Amino acid sequence: MAISLMVNGQSRSFEIEADTPLLWVIRDELGLKGTKFGCGAALCGACTVHLNGTPIRSCSTPVSAVEGQEITTIEGISGSTTLHKLQQAWVDHGVPQCGYCQSGQLMTAAHLLSYNAAPTEDEIAAAMSGNICRCGTYSNMVAAIQSVAGSQGEA
Amino acid sequence: MTMNRRDFLKVATASSGGLLVSLNLAACAGTPTGFSEDSGSWQPDAWLELSQDNQVYFTLARVEMGQGAYTGLTTLIAEELGVAPEHIQVRFSPVGKDYINPAIGLQMTGGSTSLATSWQPLRVAGASAREMLVSAAARVWKVAPGDCSVSNGQVLHPNGSDALKFGQLVELAAKETVPDEPALKPAEEWQYIGKSRGRLDAMAKSTGTAQYGIDVELPGMVYAVVTRPPRYGAKLASFDATQALAMPGVLDVFAIDRGVALVADKYWRARKAQQTLKIEWNNEEALAVSNASVMEFYRKAAEEDPGVNEREEGDPEGAIESATRVVEVAYEQPYLAHAAMEPMNATAVYHGDRMEVWAPTQAPDLGRIAVARVTDLSPGDVDIHTTFMGGGFGRRLTQDFIEEAAAVAYQVRKPVKLIWSREEDTRHGLYRPAMLHRMKASISGDQLTGWHHQIVGPQILDWYVRNAAPAQYPWAPKFLYDTLGKVGLMAEGMATPKDVSAIEGAVDYPYQVPNIEVRHTHVDPGVPITWWRSVGYSHNGFAVETFMDELAHELGQDPYQFRRGLLQNEPRHLAVLERAAELGNWSAPVPEGRARGIAVHRSFGTYVAQVVEASIEGGNIRVHRVACAVDCGEVVNPDIVKDQIESGVIFGITAALYGNVTFENGAVKESNFHDYQVLRNHQRPEVEVAIIESREMPTGVGEPGVPPVIPALGNALFALTGQRQRALPLKA
Numbered sequence: 001m002a003i004s005l006m007v008n009g010q011s012r013s014f015e016i017e018a019d020t021p022l023l024w025v026i027r028d029e030l031g032l033k034g035t036k037f038g039c040g041a042a043l044c045g046a047c048t049v050h051l052n053g054t055p056i057r058s059c060s061t062p063v064s065a066v067e068g069q070e071i072t073t074i075e076g077i078s079g080s081t082t083l084h085k086l087q088q089a090w091v092d093h094g095v096p097q098c099g100y101c102q103s104g105q106l107m108t109a110a111h112l113l114s115y116n117a118a119p120t121e122d123e124i125a126a127a128m129s130g131n132i133c134r135c136g137t138y139s140n141m142v143a144a145i146q147s148v149a150g151s152q153g154e155a
Numbered sequence: 156m157t158m159n160r161r162d163f164l165k166v167a168t169a170s171s172g173g174l175l176v177s178l179n180l181a182a183c184a185g186t187p188t189g190f191s192e193d194s195g196s197w198q199p200d201a202w203l204e205l206s207q208d209n210q211v212y213f214t215l216a217r218v219e220m221g222q223g224a225y226t227g228l229t230t231l232i233a234e235e236l237g238v239a240p241e242h243i244q245v246r247f248s249p250v251g252k253d254y255i256n257p258a259i260g261l262q263m264t265g266g267s268t269s270l271a272t273s274w275q276p277l278r279v280a281g282a283s284a285r286e287m288l289v290s291a292a293a294r295v296w297k298v299a300p301g302d303c304s305v306s307n308g309q310v311l312h313p314n315g316s317d318a319l320k321f322g323q324l325v326e327l328a329a330k331e332t333v334p335d336e337p338a339l340k341p342a343e344e345w346q347y348i349g350k351s352r353g354r355l356d357a358m359a360k361s362t363g364t365a366q367y368g369i370d371v372e373l374p375g376m377v378y379a380v381v382t383r384p385p386r387y388g389a390k391l392a393s394f395d396a397t398q399a400l401a402m403p404g405v406l407d408v409f410a411i412d413r414g415v416a417l418v419a420d421k422y423w424r425a426r427k428a429q430q431t432l433k434i435e436w437n438n439e440e441a442l443a444v445s446n447a448s449v450m451e452f453y454r455k456a457a458e459e460d461p462g463v464n465e466r467e468e469g470d471p472e473g474a475i476e477s478a479t480r481v482v483e484v485a486y487e488q489p490y491l492a493h494a495a496m497e498p499m500n501a502t503a504v505y506h507g508d509r510m511e512v513w514a515p516t517q518a519p520d521l522g523r524i525a526v527a528r529v530t531d532l533s534p535g536d537v538d539i540h541t542t543f544m545g546g547g548f549g550r551r552l553t554q555d556f557i558e559e560a561a562a563v564a565y566q567v568r569k570p571v572k573l574i575w576s577r578e579e580d581t582r583h584g585l586y587r588p589a590m591l592h593r594m595k596a597s598i599s600g601d602q603l604t605g606w607h608h609q610i611v612g613p614q615i616l617d618w619y620v621r622n623a624a625p626a627q628y629p630w631a632p633k634f635l636y637d638t639l640g641k642v643g644l645m646a647e648g649m650a651t652p653k654d655v656s657a658i659e660g661a662v663d664y665p666y667q668v669p670n671i672e673v674r675h676t677h678v679d680p681g682v683p684i685t686w687w688r689s690v691g692y693s694h695n696g697f698a699v700e701t702f703m704d705e706l707a708h709e710l711g712q713d714p715y716q717f718r719r720g721l722l723q724n725e726p727r728h729l730a731v732l733e734r735a736a737e738l739g740n741w742s743a744p745v746p747e748g749r750a751r752g753i754a755v756h757r758s759f760g761t762y763v764a765q766v767v768e769a770s771i772e773g774g775n776i777r778v779h780r781v782a783c784a785v786d787c788g789e790v791v792n793p794d795i796v797k798d799q800i801e802s803g804v805i806f807g808i809t810a811a812l813y814g815n816v817t818f819e820n821g822a823v824k825e826s827n828f829h830d831y832q833v834l835r836n837h838q839r840p841e842v843e844v845a846i847i848e849s850r851e852m853p854t855g856v857g858e859p860g861v862p863p864v865i866p867a868l869g870n871a872l873f874a875l876t877g878q879r880q881r882a883l884p885l886k887a
Contacts, residue, residue, distance in 0.1 A: 017403070020423045028422060033370040034363020036545070038496050039577040043828040046496060074363035083362070090361035094353050094794055097802060098221030099360030100367060100496040100545025125837040132828060134496045134546050135221045136805025138839040140798065 003067055007032070008076025018064035022056075023047045025063045026073055034074035034103045038132070045131030048104035049073045055111045074103035077110055086110055089144035097135035105131045109145050118149045190329030197325035199284040199333075201253035202232060202277065209308060209322035211236070211243045216254035216262070217269040218247070218517055219356060220495075220547035221802070222857035223795040224269040226355045228277060230791055234347045235281025235340060237305035238321070240355060247541045250519045260652075261626055262520040265552055265686060267759035267855025270791060274853050282337035284328070291327035292319045342789075342850075351794035356543070368515030368542045371502040373570035377406060378422040379563040380429050381573065383414040383583045386441035386821035387683060391415065393435045399428040408432065411562040412529060413555065418567050422574060442681050442821030446589065449680045449818070450487055453591035453611045462609055462676035466662045469670035471597075474605030478597035482709055486594065486701060487882040488694045490816035491587035491687055492580075492831055497545020499556040499575040503564035509536045510561060515544030517551040520629075524622040525554035526561040527633055534629045537561075548806070549686030553585050554622055581831050582823040586816050587687030588613050589680075590657075592698035596706050597670065603706055603721070605670040608661050608698065613679035615686060616654035656686070660695030660758060660862060665728050666703065666721035682818060688806055689861040692758035696862030697869070697883065700754035704870040705879060714870060715741050715753050727847075728755055731764040731784040734845050739766025739782030748772075749779060752870030754863040760854035762786040762847075763800065767840075767867040769875065771887045778808055778840040778868060783860065785844060788851035796856050797844040803860020804842050809834045811865045811885050 004013045007030060014029050021040075026032050026049065035058060038046030042057035049058045050072040078084040086109050089095075096102045105128065112119055112127040119127065124142050133141070189198040196206035204212040213232055219225035225245060233240040248254045250262055258268040285305055292310035293300040302313035309318045342349070359365035384390070394415050396408035404424035408417045415434055419425035444452075475481055501514035503526075510532055516522050519539035526537045544551060560573040575583070590612040597605030616623075624639040625631055631639055655662070662673050687693060707717035715736050722729045732755045736742070745751055748770050755764035768780040781804050790796055813832040817824040825831040865883070873879050880886065 017423070019427075020421075024421070024423045027370075031372070032363075033366070033372075036367075036496070037369060037498065037574070039828050041577065041827050041829070044496070044577075087361045091353065091357040094357055094798065096354065096357050096360035097223070097798065098496065098544065098546045099356065099365055102360055103363045106361065122837075125839070128836040129838075130835075132496070132833055132835060134494060134548075134806075134833060136802040136834070136839070137798070138805070138836045139801065139842060141836070 001064065003063055005063075005066065005068070006070040008072055016063060019062045021059050022049070022061045022063050022066055022071070023058040026058060026071070032073050032075050036100055036103060038101065038104075043132075044101070045104040045108060046101045048107040048131065050107060050111065053111070053114065055108050074106060077106060084110060085148045086113070086144065089148045093140045093144040093147065095137050095140045095144050097137055101131060101133045105133065105141060109141070112145070113149060119145070121146070190326050197329045199287065199329075200280045201251070202280050203236070203284055205284070205321050205325045207322045207325055209320050211238050211308070211321070212246055213243045214246050214248045214254075216248045217256070217264040217273070218541050218544060218547070220264070220515075220517065220544040220551070222269070222799060223354065223792065224264065227270050227791045227795060228273050229355055230347050230352075231273060231277040232281040234345055235278045236285050238308045240347055240352065242308060245355065250523060250539050255520075261518060261623060263518045263552065264547070265517055265549060267761065267858045269855065271760065271852065271854050274789070278339050279337055282339050283334050286334045286337050287328040287331040288321055288324045290331045291324045295319065295327065348791050349789075349793070351792060354795065365543045367497055367545050368502070368513060369497055369500045369545070369574060371513040371542065371572065373502065373504060376502070376570040376572055377418050377420055377567065378425045379416055379418045379560065379571050379573040380425045380576075381411065381414045381416050381559050382429060382432055382434060383579065384436045384441065385582075386436070386438055386443075388681070388821065389436040389438045389441035391434070392437040395433040398431040402428045402431065407567055409566060411559065413559055413562075416559070416563045418563060418571065426576070442818075444680050444682060444821055445819050446489065446817055449589050449682065450591060452680050453678065456676050456678040457591060457593055457609060457611045460676045462611070462674035464672065465658050465675050466664070466671060466673040471605050471607055471670045471672035474597040474670035475595070475607070478599055478604060480598040482596045482598065482706065484594050484702065484705060484881055486592040486698050488590045488592075488697065489814065489883055490589045490682060490818065491810055491814045492584050492816050492825070493546070493548040493550035493687060494581065494828075494831060494833060495544075495546030495548055495550055498577055498580045499550070500573060501557045501560035502570065502572040503557070503560040504570040505530070505564045505568055509538065510564065511538045511540070512557055512561065513540045513542060514557050514560070515542050515547075515551055516554060516557060517547050517549070518554065520626045521552075521622045522554045522557040523629075524625045524636070525558035528636065529558055529562040530565045533633075534626070548688040549690070550584060553619070553685050577828070578826040581826050585618065585683040585685035587693060588615070588682070588684040590694040592694070594698060594702045596702070598710065601710055603668050603710070606664060606666070606668045607672050608664070609674045609676060610657055610661055610695065610698075611676040611678060612657055613684055614654040614677060615656040615684055615690070617679060618684055619686075656691045658691060658695070660692035660756065661699060663757065664699060665725045665757065666718070667724055668721065688803070689758055689858040692756065692858070692862040693810070693865070696754070696756040696758070697866045700756060700863060700866035701869055701881075704752070704754075704866065704873065708873075718753070718755060722755075727762045727786050728757065730847050731755060731762045731786050734784035734847060735764035735766050735782055738784060738843055738845050739768070739780070741766055750871050750875035752867045752872070752874055754867035754870060756859075756863040758859045758862050760788075761856060761859040763859045763863050765804070765863045765867045767864060767871045769868055769871040771875065774887050776812055776872065776885060776887045777838075780841045781843070781864060781867075783842065783844045784847060785856065785859070786847035786849055787854045787856050787859070788849050789853040790846055791853060793846055796846055799856040800844045800860035801842040803858065804864045805834050805839065807861040807864035808840070808868060810861075811868050811883060813884055815884050
């Protein structure tokens with residue numbers, strides 16, 4: 001079927017089977033490789049993108065279900081700026097090890113800060129619990145999120 | 156005489172595990188060292204390229220899978236060259252003899268060897284290039300080289316104001332004599348080594364721009380999936396692809412050695428069509444084991460065969476005879492999966508006389524053997540491009556995914572990307588072997604007089620040598636591959652190194668006990684196995700440190716003081732043990748409802764001690780705090796050391812709490828992260844890492860954080876409940 005999506009602020013149209021997971025559309029039809037395949041079953045969070053600003057698991061979302069809607073991927077997370085504050089914090093705190101899960105982690109963290117500007121450590125851990133990191137970079141992630149939460153408060 | 160600098164650096168491992176570096180430079184003094192008019196750049200050795208437009212390129216011979224080699228090794232060369240690490244452009248190396256890991260003899264990233272084996276050669280390479288640049292500048296200025304200095308990619312004139320950029324000097328530097336013994340900077344002058352300066356790959360990995368194997372895309376590329384037999388060892392009997400071939404985008408379905416390959420224009424189309432395949436397997440040679448049958452097999456073997464004596468000290472038998480008490484226990488450990496976040500994948504294209512492969516692999520030279528096996532090509536006809544990889548943990552040392560991609564690309568004659576599903580990754584992997592440990596201690600009065608350890612289980616080289624042996628003899632014709640594999644095993648210790656995968660961490664039992672025996676009963680139930688983060692140390696560390704804890708309690712001693720008393724001749728063990736005990740508040744009261752456990756273990760030359768604080772909450776084990784002390788010799792990047800130890804802690808706790816691959820009739824039951832769980836953010840303990848200051852040779856940190864945390868957690872649970880758990884995973 002013919003599908004149109006708004007991806008990172010741009011309208012994109014293509015022909016694809018309705019049941020194709022959004023993940024493979026983003027990666028292979030649109031060429032945005034920052035969103036990763038980890039489990040294919042909404043269990044690990046590596047494929048997390050935003051649907052109208054809310055995180056979803058793109059590996060388990062048929063593209064037909066998001067027809068005409070707004071999708072944001074790691075490539076679009078910073079909007080018009082070069083880097084999202086969280087991305088800079090990820091670099092400053094040396095969060096990524098293998099790095100494979102980090103796009104998904106960042107998408108989840110960005111959403112957390114969008115509705116809770118100053119989350120507690122427990123709130124951060126709870127919000128991030130759906131995203132697996134096999135390298136175990138969790139504590140640096142939490143510190144990075146807290147540093148941005150702090151700076152947002154001051155701004 | 157044409158000699159290249161890259162041939163000069165010879166690094167070999169001494170039998171003690173220490174590194175010998177020999178430099179054979181003097182004989183070739185004055186030989187030009189590779190300035191290319193075409194590229195306008197100078198390649199002083201296999202690692203460095205300096206261009207006239209002031210770019211510095213560093214060829215990284217180890218792969219980056221999260222452990223930090225990308226940053227650490229670049230830091231070494233940057234320090235001596237005199238350029239900030241951030242200004243160096245890192246390239247992943249092709250397969251080449253210059254890039255062989257000297258500790259292993261293959262181009263392999265594993266065994267926590269990257270930093271240790273690069274420490275000397277990369278600094279020498281950087282210093283050598285720096286001295287040649289300085290000599291060139293001094294010649295231009297007609298000053299003494301010793302009066303010049305180097306800073307940030309420039310040579311500075313003694314007058315303090317003039318400077319020449321490296322780019323201006325490269326053509327001249329190439330004509331300089333290769334220094335005999337370039338002077339390495341003393342530690343006090345280090346600008347980058349020993350400093351926490353962040354990771355060089357952090358930006359690419361925080362913006363989604365780092366390219367992993369799964370991200371490789373070639374023009375006209377198609378996608379492959381492979382259906383493998385559910386039971387390991389089963390053979391394809393027949394398949395019916397009628398329905399699949401009628402589905403949109405499906406290009407071909409055919410048998411390969413490892414199963415049935417299906418090729419389609421899109422990945423999802425391939426996956427959907429795969430579900431319609433009707434495949435019959437011939438199970439005559441299929442594995443039939445279950446976890447229970449493996450342990451039963453081990454127990455029986457242990458009774459029948461006391462095993463090879465791998466270490467004997469004093470009179471172990473006499474110690475048992477004269478003991479006032481003998482304590483006997485057995486520990487059982489399960490198969491474990493790697494569960495790297497990036498599923499196995501490879502992209503291959505057949506060019507008629509060559510094959511090109513892009514893959515996240517820890518052993519690209521073995522990847523060439525895998526390609527040669529399933530094509531008419533020789534290893535030399537195969538180019539392997541490595542990429543960033545989404546975790547490795549040893550899984551990517553085996554090249555089955557490259558073998559499959561190559562077999563498919565060879566047949567379809569188009570660029571092919573093969574991607575495993577998570578379920579396939581979990582079920583068709585190679586695993587950390589299940590192991591049985593039979594422990595016995597002789598006690599006389601209040602003294603531990605005898606340590607008797609019988610390890611029961613397989614050796615990894617039995618499986619790994621299949622591709623590793625041919626890779627060591629790349630000139631060997633292919634019909635010899637299987638023979639080489641077998642000879643490699645028979646000639647263990649000569650043609651191949653002694654396989655210590657089953658005994659490491661046990662034969663090097665560090666405690667001062669007069670009578671020691673460590674035996675290995677070598678049996679293999681046929682389950683595919685491979686290296687898994689910390690390998691033999693992962694199970695021997697648990698056996699040794701759990702039994703030490705049991706003995707401490709048996710003797711009515713504090714587990715920390717008991718270890719301390721027996722480590723008086725092991726200063727590095729002792730130092731980390733004492734530091735961890737201090738950091739972990741060992742002697743302070745434990746918060747209500749919690750308990751502490753301690754363990755110390757040396758692996759890959761690095762010493763780690765940990766104090767775990769745990770509780771049981773709502774029927775679940777909760778790890779609150781892990782205090783770690785690490786001695787890994789000279790530290791190149793303290794942040795990376797701390798992060799790797801913490802990473803190992805999380806990996807070890809995951810194994811201790813959840814790790815269990817269940818075989819039922821030769822097939823793996825688990826499939827995805829719901830039944831093969833890993834520790835998540837909200838379960839993360841607070842991890843503190845103290846680094847022992849040391850001037851010893853640096854050793855790796857990718858793996859050593861794993862082994863002690865598993866027994867330390869088990870020991871904490873014993874302290875909490877009074878129940879000793881002798882089988883993993885641990886239960887609440």
